[in-house]
Amino acid sequence: MKKYLSILILAGGSIFAGCSKFMDRQPLSDIAPDQFFKNEKELSTYLNSLYSAFPNAEGIYNEDIDNIVKASLGDNLTGRRTVPVTGGNWTWTELRKINFFLDNYNRVLPEQQAEKYVAVAKFFRAYFYFDKVQRFGDVPWYGSTILQGDQDKLTKARDSRALVVDSILADIDYAIAKMDGATTSTDAVTKYTALALKSRICLFEGTFRKYHPEMSLPGWETFLQKSVEASEALMSTGKYKIYTSTPDKAYLELFASIAPIKDEIILAKTFSNELQVWHNVNYYTITSSYGKPGLEKQLVNSYLMKDGTRFTDIPRYDTITFYSETQNRDPRLSQTIRTPGYSRIGTTARLAPDFGASVTGYQLIKFVTDLSFDSFNRSINSMPIFRYAEVLLNYAEAKAELGQLTQADLDKSIKLLRDRVGMPNIDMAAANAAPDPYVGDQYLNVSGANEGVILEIRRERRVELVMESYRWWDLMRWKEGKLLTRQFKGMYFPGIGQYDLDHDGKTDVHIYEGAKPDPAVKGVQYFKLGTEMDLENGAAGGNVIINRNISKQFDETRDYLQPIPIQERLLNTNLTQNPNWDDGL
Template sequence: MKRMLFFAGVVLLSGCSKFLDRQPLSQISPDNGFNSESELQLYVHSFYDNMLPNPDGEEKGFTSLYGETSNNIVLTGLSPQLTGNRSVPVSGGGWDWTSLRNVNYFIQNYNRGGLDTSITYKYVAVAKFFRAYFYANMVAHFGDVPFYNKVIETNDTASLNKPRDSRTLVMDSVLNDLDFAIAHLGTGKDVAEVTKWTALALKSRVCLFEGTFRKYHTEFSLPDANGFLQKSADAAQTIMNAGVYTIYKSSPEIAYGNLFSSLTVIPEEVILARQYSAALQIYHNVNYYTTAPSFGKPGLEKSLVNSYLMKDGSRFTDIPGYTTMQFYQETQNRDPRLSQTIRTPGYKRIDGNVTLAPSYGGTVTGYQLTKFVTSAANDALLHSYNPLPVIRYAEVLLNYAEAKAELGTITQSDLDLSIKLLRDRVAMPGMDMAAANIAPDPYLANQYTHVSGINKGIILEIRRERRIELVMEGFVWNDIMRWKEGHLLAVQYKGAYFPGEGNYDLDGDGATDLMIYSGTQPSTPNVQFLKLGTDVVLENGASGGNIIVNGTIPKTFNEERDYLFPLPTTDLLLNPRLTQNYKW
């Protein structure tokens, strides 16, 4: 629980020009602070609590630890990002600079106590890690942003009113900060502390985003896409070669699910995590989120369910009639990660002995989430306390494979060192590069429209693997943005297939679990009821089809505008040298 104590001096404020000139409201000030290692440690602990992703939902479009939406998870409602109703905020909207100000304050003042660099540099390295983390997120969402590496004084008009710096300058600075962190952080493993390995993993993530963004977003004319991709692969390979981490394995039928439901961190794979505690009453909400209707009844989207391979490695979408398969049939003999991500036939709660079908009171698509879900004893509001990974080794392996594939340098050996380890966990066949490139999956090609060249097939397969392995971990929005596939956000979201009204045995045990009806509700006991047209909407009405979610709400994505977020109007007024993003 080292990282879950909030530092009293950090307050959450927004607006660049208004707040960059304020001193931290803390117990540590230029007059009395940073005289001991414990004071340095106290200050940097605030960065973990205030800058790492929050658990419950995608706040302002930034990542969450299980509450992602986009085209992976469907809810009863749609965010403005999915309906085309995004607007320029008056303030906020992610344009928040308080965290940066606190980081820069530390970097500028850490040496006031005269401590030796053998003590101070590891804390400076943590601060620079978080400055890189901050700016990588800001660039991903806003593009060009002002770069500040110092505390702004109230009379520093030039700094307070500086224009946006170029993306290239800011990202070069991000890499400099990460390289400092890598050089000065410890080499031990610690899921609660930033280490050399954490910094290398972040470098791999950041460089993969930037490299692919520059490659696919040619409209921005950004240089050196391949340079960033190579840095991503190199950072990942450094971790891989060190042998410090591995992919957690137990039984193929439970290993993937156990990684996320475990009440203690699994350090062989998890590099950095947010930790919680029942004893200290520090909770998150994942059980309630997945079982109660209050959070929009989340469920996997149909295209993601279709993307899971068969257990023998063949493509589900190559099977004749796959589009009209009902729930029981479509969940048989699939990649075991499907049954460890949603309720499938035979599902039982942890510590439970009752087989449960999907509850339509907890999912709008019929594909009810189980990833991260623990015992039913934790189902109450704010009662979950399993750790939530922020960075894990599986992502590092995926970053390595994707960066090499995008560079055009990937080999079968590279896949065997990376993707095969993820497949081995669930006893799935490895990825075959030659087969993938000879016959690229048309189902995936229809989604990822900008992929081309001799490695088209393997890039598509790596994207499949990434979407499945990292679902609910907060990556999907940034992945869609960097690949320039925003059109996926405008597709009608769908759920399970039903041929129409009738009785349905969802788990194949011979008993009716669900009745879709019209008119008066039947009185059959121990059955879920969905009134057609009211509780559930099917594509073709009484003639059946896939569940349609929010079918009356238009979904649009502006290709010229929506890959970047708008700057708030208040900040544009306070600093007339700032410019708004294109088309906003």
């Protein structure tokens, strides 16, 4: 019986690190295929185990690339990444579960009755392999379980990216075709989740191929066209819309909602006190325990003014202090970070930014709910895995990259996001006539007749999706890893002294040299210059500098793909290493 579930196991060890240690943790791992999969309930029960593939809450909100920075830096920012011995995301447990199902689902039920369950399994296989392609490029494609002793499969080489991506699309197209389109669900994958995934996959692959010509991957236009088509198919159903209430609250409400807002959320991870399933987002944003996350200055500068003009076109925009820089901006800024007048949900007390919880001073409030959830690991608001806003952004970006975008396309995509917060839409002609030099300086690979509007769509994507963990993969597909090597910055202060950040007549921050002022005033945040706070120009002022003495590096010849772990290449000598990752083999 075990031969059906002995997947990716070699005598004496696992060919894929991480596989064997999970074998006994899967409750269904000991089932006999001839004794299970006898009815639809059993198929559904088995498929429920596949949802563990989706990220946990921390995997969504805990973004720390260059949108959000912390007191410490990860190895992916410092250039200290090395080839791991084991692990390194080269894990295949989920694939074993999926392929086992696909090999055994049809022992009793007729194909037509079972195909909607097959569609779910193929959705998850597409999701699984998309993650692997993003990380590693070429990977072995396994379309069925591997029996013990099948040396050909256990020791196969990496298949080409082209073959794997084509196989991914075959799976997701099957899912779209066979899933029932009559209903939507924020708890279970549906035809609409599959369309959203296809939109995401094809945008990634199309832009990756376009902006990485050194990899000689053909057909980028085909993938972008498929992203457009998947996005249009979802948009045309009328099943989803952008959630609105009032411009000053709607964006925040979407992410603070305990239950997922079904107008916009296609699929979410949910939490509850009753089921004792929680996450930690409130505590993460209000304590110093998790690196004091804060928005980075370049992103803050990128938010437009409320009338749609550019903040960075204002003379000496880079020396504007906090209160003034937050006035009359895109309302999403004040619904993402604490700005003057901010109060917690359910309270009226006005709170200034707390540098004790935010290293940049731009303290996060997206996903933050009321005070009753502030204790460690007690938040229960839902976390979006797919939402309609991303599909609209994918649609606009893919059409712009293809040179097909029209103002009408923007009116049915980006405009809906801007309408939520009372912002004017992108004017395509104006954007292309005068591309924003500030955003253009970030994305040097963008050129051509649509340069201006592509830059604006990238601005929109960054603002709309911040803190939802898209940024790393966006930079990878756009070939913009160099942005990770910039000096990260926070608020601007003109020098030492006392600052009333929210203009309520009370000092919030006191930056000093020498001895700490005595007596200290309650409620004031004191920072000694050079030790507790670092400004660009010392006592002469400047932006808060984050990790000035930690070098950030990104190897353009290596770091767009991750390395294959050493143990895997020792066990399977046919596995090649990704370019310029030295593992000594």
